[in-house]
Amino acid sequence: MHxxxxxxxxxxxxxxxxxxxxxxxxxxxxxQPFDLDKPDxxxxxxxxxxxxxxFYVEMTKAFLREQWDQRKVDVAKALYLDDREAASAKHLLxxxxxxxxxxxxxxxxxxDLTDDLxxxxxxxxxxxxxxxxxxxxRTLGVGRGAVLDLKSxxxxxxxxxxxxxxxxxxxxxxxxxxGNVDYIGPAIDIGFRLCQLSTAQRFHLSxxxxxxxxxxxxxxxxxxxxxxxxxxxxxRVEEQFGTIQVYFGGTEYLRGVMGGTxxxxxxxxxxxxxxxxxxxxxxxxxxxxxxxWAALKIYCEKFYExxxxxxFKPFINGxxxxxxxxxxxxxxxxxxxxxxMDFR
Numbered sequence: 001m002h003x004x005x006x007x008x009x010x011x012x013x014x015x016x017x018x019x020x021x022x023x024x025x026x027x028x029x030x031x032q033p034f035d036l037d038k039p040d041x042x043x044x045x046x047x048x049x050x051x052x053x054x055f056y057v058e059m060t061k062a063f064l065r066e067q068w069d070q071r072k073v074d075v076a077k078a079l080y081l082d083d084r085e086a087a088s089a090k091h092l093l094x095x096x097x098x099x100x101x102x103x104x105x106x107x108x109x110x111x112d113l114t115d116d117l118x119x120x121x122x123x124x125x126x127x128x129x130x131x132x133x134x135x136x137x138r139t140l141g142v143g144r145g146a147v148l149d150l151k152s153x154x155x156x157x158x159x160x161x162x163x164x165x166x167x168x169x170x171x172x173x174x175x176x177x178x179g180n181v182d183y184i185g186p187a188i189d190i191g192f193r194l195c196q197l198s199t200a201q202r203f204h205l206s207x208x209x210x211x212x213x214x215x216x217x218x219x220x221x222x223x224x225x226x227x228x229x230x231x232x233x234x235x236r237v238e239e240q241f242g243t244i245q246v247y248f249g250g251t252e253y254l255r256g257v258m259g260g261t262x263x264x265x266x267x268x269x270x271x272x273x274x275x276x277x278x279x280x281x282x283x284x285x286x287x288x289x290x291x292x293w294a295a296l297k298i299y300c301e302k303f304y305e306x307x308x309x310x311x312f313k314p315f316i317n318g319x320x321x322x323x324x325x326x327x328x329x330x331x332x333x334x335x336x337x338x339x340x341m342d343f344r
Contacts, residue, residue: 001326003317003334012338014317014330015159016113017183018209019191020097020126022059023106024052024137025149025200051140051148052105055133059107060099062132067125068096075226092226094118100183106195110183113156116216116321117226119209123154123244127203127270134200151198152270155206156314157187160341161333186310190263193254201271202247208314210246210266211300214293215321244268246296258310264303 005013075092094114101108111122134150157163163185190206198204205213247269251262304313313325 001324001328003326003331005317008338011165012160012341014161014315014334016314016316017157017159018111018113018119018122019100019155019157019188020063020109020111020122021106021153021191021195021198022108022130022133023151023153023195023198024055025151026147055105055137056102056107058133058136059129062129063109063126064097066132067129071121071125093121097122100181113316115226116212116316116319119212119216120244121226123213126152126154127244127268130270149200151200152203153191153195153198153205154203154209155187155191155194156208156212157183157185157191158314159183159185160337161330162311163187186257190254190257193257193263197252197265198267201269202267203270205246205266205268207264207266207300207303208311210264210296211304212314213244213246214297214300215325217293248299258307261307261310264299 003014072093092115095112097109097111099107100110111118113119113122130150130152137148137150140148159165163183166182166184168180168182187206187208194204194206245268247267249265249267251264253260254263257263301313304311312327312330315325317326
């Protein structure tokens with residue numbers, strides 16, 4: 001199935017966005033010292049404010065400048081493309097991730113997914129970037145008498161049905177530019193609730209992310225450039241993304257989400273080998289790790305069926321795997337939503 005978007009502006013086309021949140025752990029303790037009896041001692045303020053500012057810069061550099069740019073180079077090399085061809089092959093990775101917003105000591109990126117397999121490459125780049133930044137934070141914390149780390153969360157949101165893009169007041173320039181856009185809807189609410197569950201050890205994923213991953217593991221079934229890139233990488237395919245091993249920790253009530261029904265807790269274990277959390281986990285029975293992607297997909301499909309009054313399967317319009325996941329009534333909802341929009 002394919003959603004008809006004839007005569008619809010590009011910004012209202014069905015879009016699937018991946019959201020990635022990175023949040024400093026331990027920054028609150030760094031902010032607390034403040035002595036009014038020492039007005040000339042501004043070190044405490046400078047310490048935590050500079051830490052957060054540097055975090056924004058380093059996270060952006062690591063994810064966008066280092067890891068994402070490197071993926072573009074890797075794709076070109078894997079497909080034996082020359083410089084001119086490499087430039088034209090950027091569509092394989094789609095639009096680059098961009099900063100959505102910063103909230104206190106949290107920075108959130110978003111990436112429009114235009115191919116079923118892009119989610120694997122984005123998560124791989126994100127894991128590499130956050131590993132570098134969290135190592136820097138730990139080193140910085142030791143020098144400043146604090147324990148600093150990083151926690152992550154990932155979720156998907158489909159637009160414009162159920163979730164919506166809100167543009168800020170126009171200043172005479174493109175009103176859709178980065179920093180002038182907000183996203184609202186139930187998927188965004190779920191994402192922020194999951195952020196509250198994430199820890200330095202547990203990189204929480206929404207059920208949509210797990211469903212998309214579990215539905216696209218058969219790389220060999222995709223006849224496109226990204227498939228060839230993934231298969232051209234060193235080692236067996238199942239070993240290339242060995243760090244993406246999903247844990248399941250049961251379900252939990254997320255305030256205000258899905259009418260009070262419980263939501264599954266999926267995460268990636270991203271702890272440091274010498275972390276206290278790892279030692280604590282070794283003392284108790286560990287949660288169940290699921291390397292069986294088929295079982296994860298079955299669970300997610302059952303979850304969508306059981307919660308169909310609140311959510312539906314994510315999809316990328318016009319793509320192979322996604323074509324079979326589009327609900328039969330989506331076109332009607334899409335037409336209604338677009339019909340209420342002001343295109344001016």
